[in-house]
Structure formats: C-alpha cells, structure tokens
Amino acid sequence: MTVRERLRLTPERAALLVRVLQLVMIAILVAGVWYGRPGVVVNGGIALLVTQLPALFERRYAFTMNEMLVLWITLSMFLHAFGTLPLPGLDFLTPYKAVWWWDHVTHTFSSSLVAAVGYATARALDVHTDAVTFPPTFMFAYLLLFMMAFGVVWELLEFYVGVVSQLLGIPGILTQYGLEDTILDLAYDTVGALLVATIGTAYLTDVSDQLAERLSSRTP
Template sequence: MILEQTEFSGRWQAALVSVLQVLMVAIFAVGLWLGNGGVAVNAGVGFLVTLLPAFLERNYRFTMSTGLVLWITGAMFLHALGTLPLPGLDLQTLYGSTWWWDHMTHALSSSLVAGVAYAVVRALDQHTDAINFPPRFLFGYLLVFVMAFGVLWELLEFYISLVAQLLGNASILTQYGLDDTLLDLSYNTLGGLLVALFGVVHLTGVSDELATRFDRRQRERDD
C-alpha cells in the first residue's frame, strides 16, 4: 500500500512538473508577444533550469527524486509568473502588486541554493576522511553561504537595473529600494534555515549519489 502511494505520488509530481514547464513556455511566448524582454528572459532561463535534472540524468546518469525536481520547477515557475503583467491586476505584475510574492520567491530560490551547497558538502564529507563537517558547523555554513549568495544577487540586481537605466531599457531584474533588499536578505536566510533544519530528510539521496561519483572518480585516478 505504501509502495502504491509512493508510485502514485511520483507520477502526480512528474505530471505537475510537466504542467509547470508548459506554463513557463507559455509565459515566455507571451513575453515575446508583448515585446517584454524581462518576462521572456526570466521565463526562458527558468525553463532551461528545469531541464537540468533531465539533462544530468540523460548525459551523466545523475538522478534526482521527482519531489526535488518539482521543488526546482516550482521555484522557477513562481518567479516567471511574478514577472508577467496580469489582466486581473490591471496589467501589474505579482512582484509589483503583491507584497509577499518577492519574499516568497526569494525564500524558495535561496532554499535551492542552500540545497545545492548542502548536497555537495555532505557528499565531500562522506567521500573522504580528510574532511569532517560536524552538524553545528554545517548548519552555520549553510546560513553564511546563503547570506553571501543573497548579497551577491542583490548587487547583481542593482547593477543590472543601473545599466538598464543608462541604456534606456526595461530591467530584467528589478530593485525596489534598500528596505526591500534587507527584507530579501532576511527571507534568503529563512530559506537557508529551512534547508539546514530539514535538508537531511530530502537531500540525502542527492548527497549519496554525489559521494558515489566522487568515489568512482577517485578509483579511476588511482588505477
């Protein structure tokens, strides 16, 4: 019974991933039709990111759980949707009209960044005895890593907006001021905190597969 529920859940999650990918292609097409580069670029890049798990599995036999793929796809879709002007909002975007949308997507995106950092570090910890990451260190490492990445991202948003203004073009990424930046960094930290607390449950499989690949490459070098 548990196996049947797991298989059904996996099929449902895979179907939802496909639906979200189709919707992102549709958002990309709408962006092109509107002549809105920000919508088209964000949707296009987000869609390409959702193809990475399939690319890694096909070319490198690196598999991810369906739930993890849904996590990635959901974060990319919500970001792309947030850039789209919607008729029900008087052609405003969810980023511009809904105060919590930007914070939600920042928390999701930072959780993905923290998830990647966690999986790689845990895999290295398993791969070699020369590296040892105690749980407390790993917890702090994830928070610091996410905060540092968040600062770099905010700087990127600022300079992209600045260049767009100088060129007289619409910005692909939008800055809403210093207060918004501080809130973004706070929600980035929240995303990292959630991964630090619950990453063991959902990212163990990825870490184990990475560790196996590190071990295989080490054996090949030794031979």
C-alpha cells in the same frame, strides 16, 4: 510523515505537476514575445531552462533527482517567471509589484535551492573523504553563512543588472526597490537556508551520495 505523504503526491502526480508548470512557463515565454516584454522573455526563458537541468543531468550523467526535488526546482522557477508577467487582474502590474509577499516567497524558494546546492556539496565531501568531518552544528551554521554570502552577491548582481538593463532600455529583467527591500530579501534568504537546514536535508541525501560516488570515481 513526509511532505510528499502529507500532500498525497505520488511520483506520477509530482511528475505531472512538473510538466504542467513547464507548459505554463512556455506560455509565459510566448506571451512575453507576443507583447514585446523583454523582461518576461529573459526571466521566463532562463527559468524554463533551469527546469530542464534535472532531465539533462539524468540523460548525460545518469545523475537522478527524486520527483519532489525536481518539483521543488520547477515550482521555484515558475513562481519567479510568473511574477514578471503583467496581469489584467492586477491592473496589468506584475505579481512582483502588485502582491507585497510575492518577492518574499520567491526569495525563500530560490535561496532554499542555493542552500540545497551548498548542503549537497558539503555533505558529498564529508562522505567522500575522511580528511574532513562536518558535524550537524557546523553544517547548520555553514548553510546560514553560505546563503547570506550568496544573498549579498545576488543583491549586488541584481543592482548592476538593473542599471545596465535600464541603460539599454530593457527594463524588467532584475529590479531592486531600495535598501529596505534588500534587507528583507536577505532575511528571507535566511529563511530559505533554515528550511533546508531543518527539513530539507532528508530530500538531498541521495543527491549527496551520488556526488560522493562521482568524486570517488575521479579520485586516482
């Protein structure tokens, strides 16, 4: 039984849920503008734009993603955007600051998306050419190493963006909470990669096949 069947998510329900989450992200963006919260505006705006990519790829490149993958992307972006919003029920702290597990969940979701991109690209190359072969054991190790490398780069980016935003007087864009938080972030990045390596690949086969077809069409 697939995850979609367990959750009883039909394609129509998944598409509806995507639209609802996007509408909430628009509300988050408007709230950020209304209350003068640049961090909320930047994070909410970027998250909303990312959720438009599947539709853009389908319109411009006829590149389709199944509804569960689109929901996966949208939910990841929603959790990040919502996490930057100060809430009355949390004494006007953000979920990132007031809820101890929020950052761990968002890192797991976000890292799983990055790992999914890495998996889809590697498998597309495997399908496209006989010059390379990626057995399952290699793919598993590759995903973990790929995600760990990306996680280190992201933590560095997060640190420098935080420094620059503080210097410019625009707090709340990206924030680091010390070395212990960085280590935990990398640990949950690994959890996201493990999820893709173990159960997520079933939802990425079609994406990989489409990438392989486009590689083949560009090969003289």
